[in-house]
Amino acid sequence: MIKERVMLIMNPEFIKKHIKIILPAIGVSILLFLYLLGVWFFTNHFVPNTKVGSISISQLSVKNAQEMIQTELEKSQVILTEHDQEIGYIELSQLNVVSDTEQVLQQLLSQQSATKWPMYLFISPQGVDEIDEYVAFDSGKMEALLANIGVNNDEREASRDAYIGVNDSGVYEIKHEVYGQQISAISLENALESHIENGNNKLDLSTAYIQPTIHQDNQAVVDLQARLDQMQNVVITLEFAGNSVSIPQATVSSWIYVDDNQEPQINTEAIEEYLLELNREYASLFQTRELESTYQGLVTIEPGTYGWYIDRFTEAETIAADILAGQDVTREPVIGGSGYGLALSEDIGPSYVEVDIVNQMMTIYLDGEIALQTAVVTGTPGTNTVPGAYQVWNMEEDSTLVGYNPRTEQDYEQPVDYWIAFDDNAQGIHDASWQPYFGGDAYLQRGSLGCINTPPGVMPEVFNLVYYGMPVIIF
Known part of the structure; x- marks a missing residue:
């Protein structure tokens, strides 16, 4: 059949x-x-028209596709151009290029339909468009490769962010950003990865220039400039002792600076220096005086520690706050010391201690009348008593004087019954039981280290007459 x-x-x-x-x-x-x-x-191979970036992996298994991608990457060569001129090339193999595509390839294979494989012959390519996240370079080799083709960042202009700077007139203004030509190795790597995706074998270095990140129209920069304009135009007028001093705008501007966090700051030390100059010009603390003395008639008194002054440390902080606030101010500054509001010829007052070095005499006046007179011993030549207008700031009984004697080159400790300090250099009035006599030329041979040696029998009365803040006038 x-x-x-x-x-x-x-x-x-x-x-x-x-x-x-x-x-x-x-x-x-x-x-x-x-x-x-x-x-x-195609259950285990990629269907036609499958690409990873610009690399075709059609009809390949996952393993073969991995090998293909790695091989193609290593063979890739990118020509570097700048200003339309070729300056060299980079082979990706020189950068130890490595691809890690197994996971994405497995995912891609699982997503394709093997039963529809004929359809893939006639449709647009499918696969992975962006390959950069699966590619890595040895970043440490990029700068060396650039140097080999003559690209040296040290010889290229650097980009610079827009910032607030001072012009030739000392005024703050916005300095525009600068676009330099230094190359960012990271940006160049990113650009290379992008070129791998689209298969372009030319790369313009300008795409990897380090770019400024802050531009002149940055709102923070614009706002800072507006605030600085307000601050440097502040008018601060100080009124004191019949004087009115407006701080010059250029001076105010010179005190303003911008810190690393782009915040306006004030140089209080510079303000303190300015106030010191004002004190030297106006404050009685720094002025010479004339005094009708007991034995010499009219004498000139050098500056010391007595007198009024602008408290430059406290006032500097106040002025800094005024500038930061950006508001015009007219006010009296913070005043320290004694005699403020009195004429220089009157600020000592009717009660004071007078020490006449020439005549080796100390006279105490109370309310314009002599309350006590005594011979004294002042500083010997080489450790002179320093002339000037001072005031009592400390009084002690049963005190021990300690210090260094430059004549004997030894430290000393000297007990005294009474101690009246009047300056900031350890000068004071105290009893001196070791002195055989006082007055005359005793100070030339047995003079003190600058203090006013006083007879022990007189010193208790001196201590009772003198008070804190009392002027001590030495000439």
């Missing part, structure tokens, strides 16, 4: 009669076979 059917099918007459049916059947069978073969193949 079977033999007869085979003979029938092989019969030329039968074939001729049924050829229109046989040929399509064979064709369909072949196509079906090829289709099923493709389904089987």
Whole structure:
């Protein structure tokens, strides 16, 4: 039976009669076979038109695709240009380029449909467009490669952010950002990765220039400039002792600076120096005086520690706050010392201690009347008593004087019954039981280290007459 059917099918007459049916059947069978073969193949291989970046991985397994990508990356060569001129090239193999694509390839393979593989022959490429996140370079080699082709950042202009600076007139203004030509190795790597994606083999270095991050229209910069304008135009007027002093705008501007956090700050030390100059010009603390003395008539008194002055440390902080607030101010400064509001000829007052070095006499006046007079011993030549206008700031009983004697080159400790300090250099009035006599020329041979040596029998009364803040005038 079977033999007869085979003979029938092989019969030329039968074939001729049924050829229109046989040929399509064979064709369909072949196509079906090829289709099923493709389904089987593309279960473990990428379908046609599959790319990773610009690299085709069609018909490849995951492993072979990984190898293909790595090979193509290592073969890649990028020509570097600048200002339309070629300056060199970089081979990615020189950067130890490494691709890590196994996970994304496995995911891509699982997402494709093997049963639809013929369709992929006629559609746009599919796959992974961005490959940069799967590619890594040895960053340490980039700068060396750039140096090899003559790209040296040290010889290139650096970019600079917009900032607030001082012009030739001493006024703050916005300094525009500068676009330099220094190369960012990281930006160049990113640009290379982008070129890998699109297959472009030329790269303009300008795409990797380090860019300024703060521009002239940055709102923080604009706001800071507006605030600085307000601050440097502040008018601060100090009124004291019948004087009115407006601080010059240029001076105010010179005190303003911008810190690393782009915050306006004030140089209080510079303000203190300015106030010191004002004190030297106006404050009685720094002025010479004239005094009608007991034994010499009219004498000139040098400055000392007595008198009024602008408290430059406290006032500097106040002025700094005024500038930061950006508000015009007219006020009296913070005053320290004694005698403020009195004329220089009157600020000592009617009660004071007078020490006449020439005559070696100390006179105490109370309310304009002599309350006590005594001979004294002042500083010997070399450790002179320093002339000037002072005031009592400390009084002690049963005190011990300690210090260094430059004449004997030894430290000393000297007990005294009474101690009245009047300056900031350890000068004072005290009893001196070791002195055989007082007055005359005793100070030339047995003079003190600058203090006013006073007879022990007189010193208790001196201590009772003198009070804190009392002027001590030495000439």
